[in-house]
Amino acid sequence: MSALPQRRPVALVTGGRRGIGRACCVALAGRGFDILAADIAEEGAEETAALVRAAGGRFAFRRLDVARLEEHDAFVQAAWQDQGGIDCLVNNAGVGAMQRGDLLDVSPESWDRAFGVNARGTFFLTQAVARRMLEVPPAAQPRSIIFISSANAQLASPDRGEYCAAKTAVSMLARLFALRLAEAGIAVHEIRPGVIRTDLTAPVAEAYSRRIAEGLSPIRRWGSRRMWAAPSPCWRRATCPSARVTRCTSTGVCMSAASEPATPGAARMTDRRLHFEEIEPGLEWTTGGIQVTEAHLLAFAGLSGDFYDIHMDDTYAQALGYPGRVAHGLLGLALADGLKNRAQTQLAAIVSLGWRWRFTGPILVGDRLQATIRVVGLRETRHADRGIVTLAFALRTQRGDTVQEGENDMMVHRRAPRA
Numbered sequence: 001m002s003a004l005p006q007r008r009p010v011a012l013v014t015g016g017r018r019g020i021g022r023a024c025c026v027a028l029a030g031r032g033f034d035i036l037a038a039d040i041a042e043e044g045a046e047e048t049a050a051l052v053r054a055a056g057g058r059f060a061f062r063r064l065d066v067a068r069l070e071e072h073d074a075f076v077q078a079a080w081q082d083q084g085g086i087d088c089l090v091n092n093a094g095v096g097a098m099q100r101g102d103l104l105d106v107s108p109e110s111w112d113r114a115f116g117v118n119a120r121g122t123f124f125l126t127q128a129v130a131r132r133m134l135e136v137p138p139a140a141q142p143r144s145i146i147f148i149s150s151a152n153a154q155l156a157s158p159d160r161g162e163y164c165a166a167k168t169a170v171s172m173l174a175r176l177f178a179l180r181l182a183e184a185g186i187a188v189h190e191i192r193p194g195v196i197r198t199d200l201t202a203p204v205a206e207a208y209s210r211r212i213a214e215g216l217s218p219i220r221r222w223g224s225r226r227m228w229a230a231p232s233p234c235w236r237r238a239t240c241p242s243a244r245v246t247r248c249t250s251t252g253v254c255m256s257a258a259s260e261p262a263t264p265g266a267a268r269m270t271d272r273r274l275h276f277e278e279i280e281p282g283l284e285w286t287t288g289g290i291q292v293t294e295a296h297l298l299a300f301a302g303l304s305g306d307f308y309d310i311h312m313d314d315t316y317a318q319a320l321g322y323p324g325r326v327a328h329g330l331l332g333l334a335l336a337d338g339l340k341n342r343a344q345t346q347l348a349a350i351v352s353l354g355w356r357w358r359f360t361g362p363i364l365v366g367d368r369l370q371a372t373i374r375v376v377g378l379r380e381t382r383h384a385d386r387g388i389v390t391l392a393f394a395l396r397t398q399r400g401d402t403v404q405e406g407e408n409d410m411m412v413h414r415r416a417p418r419a
């Protein structure tokens, strides 16, 4: 395949011919990157190329076996020569266990392969790319390095111990490079996919489908490569000039690694809330839950002075056809706001500007409420240091009924004032 004709921000995606690597290529192309895909095999690369081009990027492919360290220098040199540099490295190439089974049967070959590609090869390729990045003066565009580790960096699966151990190493690599490259303004991120439907998981798809249905993951469905292309702050952060480590839940929602142990240089990983420029339309997350109790109704009645019978008297509510007393609609709205404020995804909020809201069903004592929140609007304000985000809410019960829905406008900080 031909090289890219002229210099634009370039992302090097290892294992980019298919699967998650392909989805990374397409997502980055959609955000203005040209793509250099590196892979041990070429099959499927043409399809990736077509998708990258359709997303507005240019595409080049180079063969590389990440595990063969002796290939790295020549590869990096050629990439710099042909593409003029690499602005974003996505360390995606990876292999699973050669055979899943008893931990006591793991072979040295499978161990060496898992570590050779996933950890050793990834470390030294990153080292080679980082050295070249540091040789040149900081580019006009931000630079970044992304490590695709795995949920198995944390979750122990004894039927593929060598993979878990190697991916745990990858997770540490992300933290190490984040600290080492922070001064140079090279952002380093870790993404930990859950169970994503790709060729890697194809041999165990049936078993996973069953385990997902049984509750393996909080969201009972497969992760799909399409999520990578969905608006997500990850790729925004790929162009963020400050170093930090983030994790991805494979749901398009990033979780920050706020619990990383403090080490020198880690202080700059501070404000992990999403600021205006990191929020994209379509970003969606689900909050935790809260069970509505009788105490809630009584407290709200006392606070608001609304002791209307339908909230206080089961017999009265039953006569109207409800199973029992019905919570105040405004209590539901207040709980929705509280769920938002306790969710893992946090916006750098200044103030809430208002709500457009509908009560679509009764909230009963004992109901467990959970909100899904989606970004549906973003607009500038006359203040250069803030913006307004519109969030669409659906407040649901454990039965799946949407009992309240509407929109909330929030004023949020920008990380840097608008030019």
Ligand SMILES: NC(=O)c1ccc[n+]([C@@H]2O[C@H](COP(=O)([O-])OP(=O)(O)OC[C@H]3O[C@@H](n4cnc5c(N)ncnc54)[C@H](O)[C@@H]3O)[C@@H](O)[C@H]2O)c1
Residues within 6 Å of the ligand: 014, 015, 016, 017, 018, 019, 020, 021, 038, 039, 040, 041, 064, 065, 066, 067, 092, 093, 094, 095, 096, 117, 148, 149, 150, 151, 152, 192, 193, 194, 195, 196, 197, 198, 199, 200, 201
């Ligand atoms: N699919 C999942 O559920 C899942 C979950 C967690 C993590 N991951 C990780 O995501 C990454 C991508 O996985 P995927 O599901 O798309 O798998 P995949 O097998 O479809 O893609 C992996 C790619 O890496 C390439 N590759 C393998 N060894 C290589 C080497 N030595 N040098 C260069 N390229 C090499 C393969 O040719 C392939 O194109 C892997 O690191 C994997 O461990 C996947």
